[in-house]
Amino acid sequence: xxxxxxxxFFIILFIFPYSLLSQKNAKDFVFxxxxxxxxxxxxxxxxxxKITTFFINDQPDSTLVYTTKAFNTxxxxxxxxxxYNFLRGFSFYKKGVLIEAEKELLKVSTxxxxxxxxxxxxxxxxxxxxxxxxxxxxxxxxxxxxxxELLTIKSAKVKDxxxxxxxxxxxxxxxxxxxxxxxxxxxxxxxxIRLTSAYGNLANLYYEQxxxxxxxxxxxxxxxxxxxTNDFTSKKHxxxxxxxxEENRKELAKALQYRKEYEQWTDSINNQxxxxxxVEAEKKIAVEKKEKEVAIxxxxxxxxxxxxxTYLYSAIILFVMLGVSLYxxxxxxQRNKIIKQQNEDLDDLNATKDKLFSIVSHDLRSSVxxxxxxxxxxxxxxxxxxxxxxxxxxxxxxxxxxxxxxxxDNLLNWALLQTKQAFFQATNLRLAHTVEHVACxxxxxxxxxxxxxxxxxxxxxIVYADKESLKIxxxxxxxxxxxxxxxxxxxxxxxxNDNSELCQLIVEDTGMGMSEATRKELLKDTSLLAKKQHEDxxxxxxxMQLCKSMIKKNNGTFSIESKLGKGTKMIISLPKRPT
Amino acid sequence: MEHINIxxxxxxxxxxxxxxxxxxxxxxxxxxxxxxxxxxxALFYAEHVDIAIIDIFLHDRPDGIAFAEFIDAQxxxxxxxxxxxSATSRDIFERAKLTKPFGYIVKPYNELELIYAIENTIEKxxxxxxxxxxxxxxxxxxxxxxxxxxxxxxxKVHVDQIILIAVxxxxxxxxxxxxxxxxxxxxxxxxxxxxxxxxxxxxxNFIVNIQKIEEIIPQDNLILLEGEYTATLSGKYxxxxxxxxxxxx
Numbered sequence: 064x065x066x067x068x069x070x071x072f073f074i075i076l077f078i079f080p081y082s083l084l085s086q087k088n089a090k091d092f093v094f095x096x097x098x099x100x101x102x103x104x105x106x107x108x109x110x111x112x113k114i115t116t117f118f119i120n121d122q123p124d125s126t127l128v129y130t131t132k133a134f135n136t137x138x139x140x141x142x143x144x145x146x147y148n149f150l151r152g153f154s155f156y157k158k159g160v161l162i163e164a165e166k167e168l169l170k171v172s173t174x175x176x177x178x179x180x181x182x183x184x185x186x187x188x189x190x191x192x193x194x195x196x197x198x199x200x201x202x203x204x205x206x207x208x209x210x211x212e213l214l215t216i217k218s219a220k221v222k223d224x225x226x227x228x229x230x231x232x233x234x235x236x237x238x239x240x241x242x243x244x245x246x247x248x249x250x251x252x253x254x255x256i257r258l259t260s261a262y263g264n265l266a267n268l269y270y271e272q273x274x275x276x277x278x279x280x281x282x283x284x285x286x287x288x289x290x291x292t293n294d295f296t297s298k299k300h301x302x303x304x305x306x307x308x309e310e311n312r313k314e315l316a317k318a319l320q321y322r323k324e325y326e327q328w329t330d331s332i333n334n335q336x337x338x339x340x341x342v343e344a345e346k347k348i349a350v351e352k353k354e355k356e357v358a359i360x361x362x363x364x365x366x367x368x369x370x371x372x373t374y375l376y377s378a379i380i381l382f383v384m385l386g387v388s389l390y391x392x393x394x395x396x397q398r399n400k401i402i403k404q405q406n407e408d409l410d411d412l413n414a415t416k417d418k419l420f421s422i423v424s425h426d427l428r429s430s431v432x433x434x435x436x437x438x439x440x441x442x443x444x445x446x447x448x449x450x451x452x453x454x455x456x457x458x459x460x461x462x463x464x465x466x467x468x469x470x471x472d473n474l475l476n477w478a479l480l481q482t483k484q485a486f487f488q489a490t491n492l493r494l495a496h497t498v499e500h501v502a503c504x505x506x507x508x509x510x511x512x513x514x515x516x517x518x519x520x521x522x523x524x525i526v527y528a529d530k531e532s533l534k535i536x537x538x539x540x541x542x543x544x545x546x547x548x549x550x551x552x553x554x555x556x557x558x559x560n561d562n563s564e565l566c567q568l569i570v571e572d573t574g575m576g577m578s579e580a581t582r583k584e585l586l587k588d589t590s591l592l593a594k595k596q597h598e599d600x601x602x603x604x605x606x607m608q609l610c611k612s613m614i615k616k617n618n619g620t621f622s623i624e625s626k627l628g629k630g631t632k633m634i635i636s637l638p639k640r641p642t
Numbered sequence: 643m644e645h646i647n648i649x650x651x652x653x654x655x656x657x658x659x660x661x662x663x664x665x666x667x668x669x670x671x672x673x674x675x676x677x678x679x680x681x682x683x684a685l686f687y688a689e690h691v692d693i694a695i696i697d698i699f700l701h702d703r704p705d706g707i708a709f710a711e712f713i714d715a716q717x718x719x720x721x722x723x724x725x726x727x728s729a730t731s732r733d734i735f736e737r738a739k740l741t742k743p744f745g746y747i748v749k750p751y752n753e754l755e756l757i758y759a760i761e762n763t764i765e766k767x768x769x770x771x772x773x774x775x776x777x778x779x780x781x782x783x784x785x786x787x788x789x790x791x792x793x794x795x796x797x798k799v800h801v802d803q804i805i806l807i808a809v810x811x812x813x814x815x816x817x818x819x820x821x822x823x824x825x826x827x828x829x830x831x832x833x834x835x836x837x838x839x840x841x842x843x844x845x846x847n848f849i850v851n852i853q854k855i856e857e858i859i860p861q862d863n864l865i866l867l868e869g870e871y872t873a874t875l876s877g878k879y880x881x882x883x884x885x886x887x888x889x890x891x
Binding site: 484485486487493496499500503504522523531 | 732733735736748752753754755758775776777
């Protein structure tokens, strides 16, 4: 029996501390207005006005959702967060989610304008969640605070709650004192709901102490009062109390009736856990959404970074490729230019070669033909034994052969030079000997043509050159000098050695000379073959070209001084020592 | 004075005939004309050769180079040689060069070129370049011989035949058992190149062959030599000579 009562009490005890604030009266409105004013006075944030509206309109769910949003999206200062936390605590309390309510209220700082109200709520919440010691502690803090500072919370109610705390802590005497005091004060306030709970509390106190006679009328009074109000909670609690009382009096029919009534009222109220779940879910969704957003942003960033890097690398690669292709393009253009130039040169050379061939073969053909006819004549003359004539013819033949030979010699040397097969070794060379050796071959012709030849080169003149190539040059120059000289002309070879680096070797004749145009033509680098102007006098030009090439190869220079009809000076400048 | 002995290695008779003709006209002594490598080697051993003229191609093979290599390989009998070639081809020249020829001559050549090439080869071989081609000298001195350019021709004199050398400014009078002649050479060079164990300076102007000394008369500052030649002995060299002479006798 006792156990049963105890058990019942447990249920009952949830009931009465409730409605520290009564929703339906003007005070409630005042409380809300004050809080809202305080909130709206603060800096205007996105959600402040909305939250305030929801708060005033008693929409705890929306209030919770928007404060969550506000916390998630805005930077909030302490003052505002105090308000928000208070509102959240209040809303949770309204929803009956006491643990969350307590948590939120505890977040409110002591600087909060309505801090006593917060404590009052904390007391209520802890009391409702059966943490009686804590609740008693909170309410004791408020016991002597004047009503004005408590913001519509009446000291009567505070006392009532203290009483309830004591009741639960089974300090009955203290409890009775406070409860009676509060009942007296509440009766003055004419607040039916509070009065109901005050009666209920007192009734519980007595019932707890098995003072059924005192308790039952009070329960009945509370029940009667609750019936006059619209407050489901009061109705529910008083009905439950009555049912327990009737059950204990074994009035089971009555008890059942009360119990049914209680169930009815419970149904009206009992959607709170579901709502809480909704809030939690919403919160969770918000957090998830946020996390998702963050993840997306992060991914976005990664992607952007990767993209940027890709762009950068591709730009670099493209740039490099561009540079490389430009380089190759330029190379190609240059190569093409060179190739084109070479092609032209080759064409020129080929043309020259063809011309050379035709002239050389023509020359050789005439030479050989001349010998052929001469030989025929020779045979005839020999038959008639005209020996002086034979001798003359032989000399003639020898001249022709000599000419043909020097042409062939030049041709060979030219070929060797072109194919780079010629042996070339520069040494210190005594010019006097070289000139003498070359001139030796021309003694007969010179005598025959009655041309005087003098080698005035000093024995001490030494140049650094290749002997064979210098001989070729000298042969050609002397050959030319003889060719362009008339009988009684003179050919003189001498040196001018007044430069420390170069020695000038000069082949001078007093022959027919040449025009300025011919001179220039001969000295031109590319000019190879002068046209045959008249038979037997102007040659292929091969000799001249060979001379120029050979002199160049010996690091020397070549020049011509000439006056038409007066004679020609061929000047070779050769280095004296290795360069 | 003797002629210079020349060995010709040439396979074509027309070529060698011309060569022989020119050389003989210039007072050279041809010890033989070899047409093959074998013949050349045999002649080289059999005759006293002063210089060899080698055609690079013998019967279309570069046997001339082989013969040059053979001469190069003689430890004591190394003699000057020069190549005769018709081609100015570089390959062959590069190969021939490895044998360190002392000269070469390119066909066709004239008399002057040939003589010059021979002289040049001897100059190079004895390391006395410009002795013939320069203006101031005309003699090359080897261990055994003096090679002397007389006019256009080249002669040699065995050093052992020299009795006395009398210096007269730029000239040196060489007196041998058989003849007297003048050469162009500086005293410094002649002293440097002659064997100092055979030839002594007795006076500012005299160099004598120590083996030709018959008597020294110090009081008269006179040296009596073979063939009744005399040389003056000056105070500066007197003691030196007498000392050396005594040790030698």
